Ligand SMILES: Nc1ncnc2c1ncn2[C@@H]1O[C@H](COP(=O)(O)OP(=O)(O)O)[C@@H](O)[C@H]1O
């Protein structure tokens with residue numbers, strides 16, 4: 466008996482990477498979009514180191530992002546962020562989660578263009594607002610409505626995120642599905658470079 470042809474299923478994430486990353490992959494996008502979370506999974510998939518710019522700034526300063534903002538203001542934080550990202554981009558390929566405001570630095574944009582594949586993760590502001598609500602570690606959301614802040618950031622930062630090599634709209638799906646979407650988009654980009 467001949468088997469009935471089945472519709473092609475969406476390709477699941479393979480256990481092993483089906484392509485090689487020639488450069489560091491830097492995730493950019495607004496707060497709450499999943500740069501840290503998806504970045505960790507991406508790093509696991511490629512068996513590459515994962516670095517989070519916020520975490521590296523905290524290590525370098527010996528204090529939390531919220532305390533850096535409180536002691537040195539946003540400008541102090543941005544200076545540290547620019548230095549840390551510049552240092553991280555001098556390492557062999559790895560997965561780098563930036564902070565949502567990293568691309569406000571022209572130097573960081575230049576460094577990323579030269580040394581990384583940038584992936585802009587985006588999704589609906591309503592989804593982001595829900596994800597970041599009641600999380601006290603983001604100083605820019607202190608005492609303000611997350612939706613108001615996200616709207617402002619979308620206005621000023623979307624034009625900056627446009628520089629990304631790859632754009633992935635992750636919707637409001639599972640982490641696994643978001644990872645799959647990022648992998649597919651990255652694969653297409655890397656193959657286009659060959
Ligand atoms: N599909 C998804 N992709 C990314 N993050 C998600 C997803 N679903 C839920 N989240 C949650 O959103 C929150 C914010 O993620 P995070 O990685 O800290 O964002 P960012 O680093 O971009 O600010 C986390 O609690 C994460 O688990």
Ligand SMILES: O=C(O)C1=C[C@@H](OP(=O)(O)O)[C@@H](O)[C@H](O)C1
Nearest residue numbers: 495496497519564565566603604
């Ligand atoms: O959007 C921003 O300006 C910021 C985003 C945060 O990182 P995440 O985008 O990982 O939340 C962190 O760098 C800091 O609180 C400022």
Ligand SMILES: [Mg+2]
Nearest residue numbers: 500501562564
């Ligand atoms: Mg993060």
